[in-house]
Amino acid sequence: MTSLGGIRQRRIIAYAxxxxxxxxxxxxxxxxxxxxxxxxxxxxxAMLSGAFGSWKALTETALKATPLLFVGVGITIAFxxxxxxxxxxxxxxxxxxxxxxxxxxxxxxPAIVMLPLVLAAGIVGGAIWGxxxxxxxxxxxxxEILSTIMLNVVAVQLMNYLLRGPLIDPNGANLIPQTQRxxxxxxxxxxxxxxRFHIGPLLxxxxxxxxxxxxxxxxxxxxxxxxxxxxxxxxxxxxxxKRTIVLALTLSGAMAGLAGAVLVFGSESHRMITDxxxxxxxxxxxxxxxxxxxxxxxxxxxxxxxxxxxxGLLVGGNSLQRAVQVPSALILAxxxxxxxxxxxxxxxxxxxxxxxxxxxxxxxxLTGASADTAAAGPPELxxxxxxxxxx
Amino acid sequence: xxxxxxxxxxxxxxxxxxxxxVPLLIASLGEMYGQRSGVLNLGVDGVMLLGAFGGYYAxxxxxxxxxxxxxxxxxxxxxxILTAIMSVTLKAQQGISGIGVYLFGLGFSDLxxxxxxxxxxxxxxxxxxxxxxxxxxxxxxxxxFRHSIIVYLAFAAVPxxxxxxxxxxxxxxxxxxxxxxxxxxxxxxxxxxIRYATVMIGGTLAGIAGAALAIDLKIFQGNLTNAAxxxxxxxxxxxxxxxxGVMAGALLYGFVNSIVLQLKTxxxxxxxxxxxxxxxxxxxxxxxxxxxxxxxxxxxxxxxPFERGS
Numbered sequence: 134m135t136s137l138g139g140i141r142q143r144r145i146i147a148y149a150x151x152x153x154x155x156x157x158x159x160x161x162x163x164x165x166x167x168x169x170x171x172x173x174x175x176x177x178x179a180m181l182s183g184a185f186g187s188w189k190a191l192t193e194t195a196l197k198a199t200p201l202l203f204v205g206v207g208i209t210i211a212f213x214x215x216x217x218x219x220x221x222x223x224x225x226x227x228x229x230x231x232x233x234x235x236x237x238x239x240x241x242x243p244a245i246v247m248l249p250l251v252l253a254a255g256i257v258g259g260a261i262w263g264x265x266x267x268x269x270x271x272x273x274x275x276x277e278i279l280s281t282i283m284l285n286v287v288a289v290q291l292m293n294y295l296l297r298g299p300l301i302d303p304n305g306a307n308l309i310p311q312t313q314r315x316x317x318x319x320x321x322x323x324x325x326x327x328x329r330f331h332i333g334p335l336l337x338x339x340x341x342x343x344x345x346x347x348x349x350x351x352x353x354x355x356x357x358x359x360x361x362x363x364x365x366x367x368x369x370x371x372x373x374x375k376r377t378i379v380l381a382l383t384l385s386g387a388m389a390g391l392a393g394a395v396l397v398f399g400s401e402s403h404r405m406i407t408d409x410x411x412x413x414x415x416x417x418x419x420x421x422x423x424x425x426x427x428x429x430x431x432x433x434x435x436x437x438x439x440x441x442x443x444x445g446l447l448v449g450g451n452s453l454q455r456a457v458q459v460p461s462a463l464i465l466a467x468x469x470x471x472x473x474x475x476x477x478x479x480x481x482x483x484x485x486x487x488x489x490x491x492x493x494x495x496x497x498x499l500t501g502a503s504a505d506t507a508a509a510g511p512p513e514l515x516x517x518x519x520x521x522x523x524x
Numbered sequence: 525x526x527x528x529x530x531x532x533x534x535x536x537x538x539x540x541x542x543x544x545x546v547p548l549l550i551a552s553l554g555e556m557y558g559q560r561s562g563v564l565n566l567g568v569d570g571v572m573l574l575g576a577f578g579g580y581y582a583x584x585x586x587x588x589x590x591x592x593x594x595x596x597x598x599x600x601x602x603x604x605i606l607t608a609i610m611s612v613t614l615k616a617q618q619g620i621s622g623i624g625v626y627l628f629g630l631g632f633s634d635l636x637x638x639x640x641x642x643x644x645x646x647x648x649x650x651x652x653x654x655x656x657x658x659x660x661x662x663x664x665x666x667x668x669f670r671h672s673i674i675v676y677l678a679f680a681a682v683p684x685x686x687x688x689x690x691x692x693x694x695x696x697x698x699x700x701x702x703x704x705x706x707x708x709x710x711x712x713x714x715x716x717x718i719r720y721a722t723v724m725i726g727g728t729l730a731g732i733a734g735a736a737l738a739i740d741l742k743i744f745q746g747n748l749t750n751a752a753x754x755x756x757x758x759x760x761x762x763x764x765x766x767x768x769g770v771m772a773g774a775l776l777y778g779f780v781n782s783i784v785l786q787l788k789t790x791x792x793x794x795x796x797x798x799x800x801x802x803x804x805x806x807x808x809x810x811x812x813x814x815x816x817x818x819x820x821x822x823x824x825x826x827x828x829p830f831e832r833g834s
Contacts, residue, residue, distance in 0.1 A: 169639060217619040274817040278566065278619050279761050282754045286806040294799035410747060423623055460638040462746065465631025469570070472624030476616040
């Protein structure tokens with residue numbers, strides 16, 4: 134391992150591998166454009182100017198990045214506790230539904246009360262949708278990947294039922310599955326005098342900073358990370374492992390739920406609408422948030438620029454479609470490729486960042502911590518280096 | 525409600541339930557092979573979508589459903605190999621790498637469809653095959669033996685899988701590798717080769733399942749599967765990693781979906797209620813996950829890449 138140079142040098146290589154994943158994905162995207170006989174350069178120019186080229190483009194990118202950041206922050210919290218949350222989609226829907234129900238039923242409250250109330254409802258809705266798989270994992274040994282996936286399915290049916298039934302717009306004549314225009318006091322306040330830019334992106338950044346403080350500056354965060362590193366050592370150290378697992382998924386779900394609420398109350402129509410699928414409401418943010426979190430090295434603060442980047446890709450994809458007539462679904466495919474590259478090179482990057490020489494260590498990715506950390510006392514928890522996180 | 529309990533409607537409901545179970549059954553059986561050997565492939569839905577588009581496009585161009593199924597198979601095999609490289613050779617985190625495949629499949633199949641086809645042109649579907657003799661049995665014959673060929677093939681894969689997993693050397697190696705890869709390795713079993721084989725079987729069947737879905741519906745559109753691939757993964761747990769259990773789970777989904785469809789067509793229940801009914805199998809699956817977690821054990825090495833110890 135020493136042949137690879139000092140830790141600083143190796144860390145730089147590790148960063149380069151991360152960035153390289155995105156560049157490689159973009160390169161594949163360029164090849165696809167060529168295959169469709171569209172000009173990659175023109176496409177790239179359209180994407181860049183569409184996503185970052187003007188003040189308006191930047192605000193659109195920030196808006197698109199908002200749900201990714203909320204979900205991504207939630208993902209980092211869960212992953213730090215070694216819990217995999219694939220349920221972002223369902224948790225977003227659950228948060229959006231509960232906040233919508235509150236907004237529909239609350240008497241005309243002033244915005245100063247209404248706004249916190251509906252956002253809190255979003256948090257609670259998502260938290261419930263996260264707590265269930267958390268409890269099932271902690272107390273019944275149910276694999277959280279499976280239960281979060283199934284709860285996505287339940288959430289989409291619940292959404293379709295509520296929006297076609299009890300919550301449907303009573304004034305809508307043609308039975309479109311959507312709510313009425315929600316009360317104006319719940320509209321997210323607009324910033325910068327623009328037509329669309331609301332406080333959502335700021336809330337998301339605050340959430341990311343909050344998650345950072347929680348994870349690295351509080352005893353609770355220490356517990357979450359300790360459980361993620363080594364369950365047995367944590368149990369011997371007196372940490373309530375089961376409760377911590379439930380908490381990790383609850384917090385993770387809460388973040389996604391908030392994303393759902395922000396989508397509803399920051400939307401232009403100020404309604405909740407379904408097209409029958411979760412993606413129709415979330416724009417697949419529940420999955421794309423995982424991409425952003427991974428690219429941010431599962432660190433809440435690094436997830437901020439990562440979300441902005443992927444938000445930019447999504448916004449730029451629409452400009453791409455207009456400029457070279459290649460469907461923006463291309464961006465979703467590229468996001469998938471980024472994930473594939475990032476996780477496939479994870480082992481390599483992990484090796485680079487090992488501080489000690491690796492001699493036949495049995496570090497499986499899921500358990501992360503090796504046996505000697507258990508013996509040597511508290512696990513090493515102070516390494517928030519973005520790309521070197523043990524997945 | 526009484527309109528529902530006529531013989532004709534009941535027969536049609538059971539028959540269509542069996543038909544609707546087919547893509548889930550094929551994909552889920554494939555996923556079972558990988559999981560029994562210790563590899564969780566979360567990308568099934570993405571591979572199904574790619575197989576579905578590949579199959580749809582091939583039938584659209586050639587008019588031959590078997591060419592469509594073959595293209596679905598080849599697409600699935602290709603992504604099975606890619607998944608194996610990721611999960612087995614590169615030892616990528618299995619809970620996440622599959623999400624990459626899913627997003628890629630979701631985006632890429634939609635991209636190709638919009639670019640190459642554009643509007644949902646209908647295609648040919650599978651030919652029907654009435655089993656001589658058996659299909660003439662009143663009621664039962666109509667329910668079970670008047671299906672398209674793919675239905676018989678899918679259900680034939682159940683006993684074949686039981687045989688392979690339980691009675692062949694290959695099956696024994698799959699189970700050994702999934703339970704105790706170190707021991708299997710020390711006995712000379714090539715752990716990674718077995719896992720490559722099972723993941724490739726899983727990918728191939730996922731591709732076939734996607735193509736079968738598109739050809740059965742005679743259509744393709746973005747996100748055609750609507751998360752069926754994820755349900756297929758859950759059904760492997762639901763069925764406690766056994767072919768018969770997997771089949772029971774697939775049939776549960778098929779029947780509930782067909783009952784909901786029938787009730788909706790007859791107009792017995794309002795549209796919104798049918799969404800509640802459609803929720804039932806997912807809730808049942810979650811409850812089943814709890815029961816299975818209590819009573820059965822997942823393959824010990826599931827999601828753990830194999831590394832030779834020193």
